[in-house]
Amino acid sequence: MPLFLRGVALPFNKGQAPDADVLAVSATGPVYIPLAKEEADAPTLCVEENSTVAAGQVLCHVDRLPVFSTIAGKFIGTTMVNHPLYGSLLCAVIKPTRSKRVETLPPVEEPDTDTIIEAAAQACIYDELDGIPLADKLRLWRMAENDQAALRSILVADATENDIYGSSAWCILKEQAQEALYGLQMAARALRFSRYHITTMLPRNRRRALKRLIGRENVFTTGDEYPVTVYDDSRDDVFCIGIQACAALSAALQQGQKHTHTILTVAGDGVPASRNVRVPFGMDLEEVLQACGADPEATVILGDAMTGVPCQNTHFPLLPGITTVLVMQSHAVRTPQPCIGCGRCATVCHAGLLPYEIVRRLENMHYERLRYLSTTSCDGCGACSYVCPAGRDVATQVLNANETRGTIFLNWGGVENE
Amino acid sequence: MNNITAPHIRTEAASRHLTRDVLLTTLPLCIFSAVTYGVRPVLIVLFSILSAIVSECVCCLFRRQSMQVIRDGSAAVTGALIGLVMSPMVDYWVPMLGAAFAIIVVKAPFGGYGRNVFNPAAAGIAVLSYCFPQRMFTYPIASSMNPLPTGMSVGDEVVTSLSLAAQLRADATPSITRMQLILGDFAGPIGATATLLLVACAVYLICRGTISCWTVVPYFATCALVAWLFPAAGVSRMYGVLAQVCAGYVLFTGVFLINDTVTTPRFWFARLLYGVSAGVLVMLLQRIGRVECGCCFAILLLNSIAPIMDRWSWYVWRYVTRFLRIRQEVKAHE
Ligand code: SF4
Ligand code: SF4
Numbered sequence: 001m002p003l004f005l006r007g008v009a010l011p012f013n014k015g016q017a018p019d020a021d022v023l024a025v026s027a028t029g030p031v032y033i034p035l036a037k038e039e040a041d042a043p044t045l046c047v048e049e050n051s052t053v054a055a056g057q058v059l060c061h062v063d064r065l066p067v068f069s070t071i072a073g074k075f076i077g078t079t080m081v082n083h084p085l086y087g088s089l090l091c092a093v094i095k096p097t098r099s100k101r102v103e104t105l106p107p108v109e110e111p112d113t114d115t116i117i118e119a120a121a122q123a124c125i126y127d128e129l130d131g132i133p134l135a136d137k138l139r140l141w142r143m144a145e146n147d148q149a150a151l152r153s154i155l156v157a158d159a160t161e162n163d164i165y166g167s168s169a170w171c172i173l174k175e176q177a178q179e180a181l182y183g184l185q186m187a188a189r190a191l192r193f194s195r196y197h198i199t200t201m202l203p204r205n206r207r208r209a210l211k212r213l214i215g216r217e218n219v220f221t222t223g224d225e226y227p228v229t230v231y232d233d234s235r236d237d238v239f240c241i242g243i244q245a246c247a248a249l250s251a252a253l254q255q256g257q258k259h260t261h262t263i264l265t266v267a268g269d270g271v272p273a274s275r276n277v278r279v280p281f282g283m284d285l286e287e288v289l290q291a292c293g294a295d296p297e298a299t300v301i302l303g304d305a306m307t308g309v310p311c312q313n314t315h316f317p318l319l320p321g322i323t324t325v326l327v328m329q330s331h332a333v334r335t336p337q338p339c340i341g342c343g344r345c346a347t348v349c350h351a352g353l354l355p356y357e358i359v360r361r362l363e364n365m366h367y368e369r370l371r372y373l374s375t376t377s378c379d380g381c382g383a384c385s386y387v388c389p390a391g392r393d394v395a396t397q398v399l400n401a402n403e404t405r406g407t408i409f410l411n412w413g414g415v416e417n418e
Numbered sequence: 419m420n421n422i423t424a425p426h427i428r429t430e431a432a433s434r435h436l437t438r439d440v441l442l443t444t445l446p447l448c449i450f451s452a453v454t455y456g457v458r459p460v461l462i463v464l465f466s467i468l469s470a471i472v473s474e475c476v477c478c479l480f481r482r483q484s485m486q487v488i489r490d491g492s493a494a495v496t497g498a499l500i501g502l503v504m505s506p507m508v509d510y511w512v513p514m515l516g517a518a519f520a521i522i523v524v525k526a527p528f529g530g531y532g533r534n535v536f537n538p539a540a541a542g543i544a545v546l547s548y549c550f551p552q553r554m555f556t557y558p559i560a561s562s563m564n565p566l567p568t569g570m571s572v573g574d575e576v577v578t579s580l581s582l583a584a585q586l587r588a589d590a591t592p593s594i595t596r597m598q599l600i601l602g603d604f605a606g607p608i609g610a611t612a613t614l615l616l617v618a619c620a621v622y623l624i625c626r627g628t629i630s631c632w633t634v635v636p637y638f639a640t641c642a643l644v645a646w647l648f649p650a651a652g653v654s655r656m657y658g659v660l661a662q663v664c665a666g667y668v669l670f671t672g673v674f675l676i677n678d679t680v681t682t683p684r685f686w687f688a689r690l691l692y693g694v695s696a697g698v699l700v701m702l703l704q705r706i707g708r709v710e711c712g713c714c715f716a717i718l719l720l721n722s723i724a725p726i727m728d729r730w731s732w733y734v735w736r737y738v739t740r741f742l743r744i745r746q747e748v749k750a751h752e
Pocket of ligand 1: 385394
């Protein structure tokens with residue numbers, strides 16, 4: 001019901017970043033490559049300690065997927081690292097050296113379903129939208145031959161970058177649009193989908209340039225609401241992958257390049273200017289911030305302005321799934337006031353929930369009512385908190401309600417646990 | 419650091435901007451009244467606002483709350499709305515009493531702005547209309563060019579008239595032309611006669627997003643429909659519709675009272691239902707009620723069921739759309 005469930009138009013503040021060249025930042029300090037969650041699960045390594053490794057050289061295999069070094073350097077050993085999103089991780093430590101050695105894969109001559117997925121697995125391509133390996137997604141979605149469902153399915157490269165600051169997808173579209181399209185084509189071939197396109201939300205001049213470059217039929221422009229829910233104007237099933245992953249797939253198939261680097265937007269009022277930087281995975285975030293001239297006092301937020309996670313210290317490796325890092329000096333902190341019932345949170349909620357009602361139930365401890373309010377449909381997009389004129393943290397509370405539902409509180413309300 | 423939660427950017431809009439918008443729209447109404455009657459109406463509104471703010475401060479003292487609360491402007495809005503529905507010749511203490519009642523009895527005990535169940539302004543007006551109908555519903559004739567005196571009370575020297583609503587109820591044929599109705603040139607409350615201005619206020623508030631067209635439009639549509647279906651005796655149908663919508667507080671209620679966000683439903687479908695039921699109830703009470711401001715009672719009545727309306731309309735909407743979606747999907751996969 002797009003007429004009634006709208007989302008919110010965010011004020012873009014992307015600055016010069018989409019136009020400026022991508023700044024390549026190379027690691028000077030150690031790079032951390034995650035191997036396992038716990039020390040006990042440490043995989044068997046195929047390299048020795050203190051040996052030199054090339055960029056892309058396989059360190060070990062986890063679940064049959066290769067884990068490789070993202071830079072050329074010296075493998076020193078393993079250590080535990082604390083990451084604000086993934087918790088504690090056992091990481092391999094690579095110290096950069098002057099060597100520029102890069103290991104590549106053989107290019108794929110005639111890609112078909114299996115070889116494409118295999119190439120994605122061997123190049124260890126991660127989808128930047130959610131940090132999941134692309135090969136896993138493709139395997140999950142792959143349709144059987146002659147499956148009718150494939151006709152109703154669309155593969156979408158999500159380049160909407162519907163965020164106030166983020167612009168890494170815009171950069172890819174500017175610099176590697178054709179490669180990204182090729183990657184998308186190949187991914188669609190792997191899934192046996194006949195339809196695919198890149199979904200964007202570019203301003204008009206950029207959109208025109210893009211359409212001229214890769215063809216009008218391959219670009220779909222969505223409305224400017226946050227969060228994006230319309231990736232296609234038909235009612236068919238939509239499957240989304242990231243645009244960076246598409247570009248990486250193309251590089252892996254054509255040149256055999258492994259996915260070692262990502263493009264990241266560093267923005268906010270704590271940096272002199274928003275920049276897009278190309279950095280290796282596993283690089284220490286602190287180094288990236290220093291390279292961008294970030295204010296050391298400012299708050300660092302991992303992720304975009306709507307859903308990002310503030311982090312206390314910045315010494316942790318940069319892992320897939322993040323395309324924006326915000327450095328904020330000023331911070332929008334409002335003292336929450338009572339809900340005045342304006343109903344804006346319900347208007348913008350793309351899941352069609354009643355956020356104020358969920359919060360009220362939670363505050364009044366009517367936990368048994370929460371299950372009638374479909375709290376699980378909330379994806380934490382933050383639109384409701386963004387619009388709330390009373391400055392309430394509606395989204396956080398709705399997510400809390402989500403957790404609360406499954407716990408002891410359900411029994412408090414006199415409802416039996418299902 | 420721990421109290422920082424996403425989103426890290428918020429809209430500029432704050433609760434006080436919403437109340438500020440409403441206060442701003444009362445300004446032209448006051449000016450309109452001042453042009454017709456002199457400064458007395460403006461003083462009435464000001465005293466009413468003052469009384470509301472002082473009452474809020476007293477309540478803050480009792481609740482050991484910071485006085486900062488009055489900055490949200492909700493008390494001022496309540497005061498202004500009560501002041502605007504007074505007769506221009508009412509004694510100053512009447513609206514002051516109403517505003518104090520609204521804040522001290524209807525708003526503060528529930529926990530203040532955002533937690534009250536009933537619309538304070540409607541409750542204040544309702545109480546006044548029951549206690550002092552004589553003072554509230556005697557209106558000076560608008561076209562008398564000499565301004566009203568500003569003393570404590572206005573004596574017999576002013577020519578008074580029955581209000582339009584009272585005339586319609588008594589099945590008399592009003593002598594007011596359509597043009598006069600539209601321009602607001604007839605006897606009535608301070609802020610409730612300026613038809614064109616009120617419509618402009620509504621449009622402004624809708625454009626600002628302060629009030630929702632989901633309530634306003636169904637409300638007026640229902641009012642007009644009821645007026646058309648049950649015309650007043652002795653007047654033509656079209657004139658009857660115009661007169662009934664402009665008479666009394668019907669228009670004023672549609673712009674201000676039914677749009678108090680705190681006490682109305684928040685979900686669009688519930689708002690629509692609320693608007694329609696408010697329209698029916700208001701017209702009903704307008705016809706058969708004992709006092710002229712049946713609107714306020716209608717609003718208070720609906721306030722009590724607004725939360726239930728809100729929830730249930732959402733449940734219904736949710737399940738209907740889910741059912742439709744599932745059917746569609748089943749069809750697509752067949
Ligand atoms: S955070 Fe949840 S409740 Fe709030 S708008 Fe997004 S989906 Fe709706
Ligand atoms: S947006 Fe905020 S103030 Fe408005 S209804 Fe939702 S929670 Fe209440």
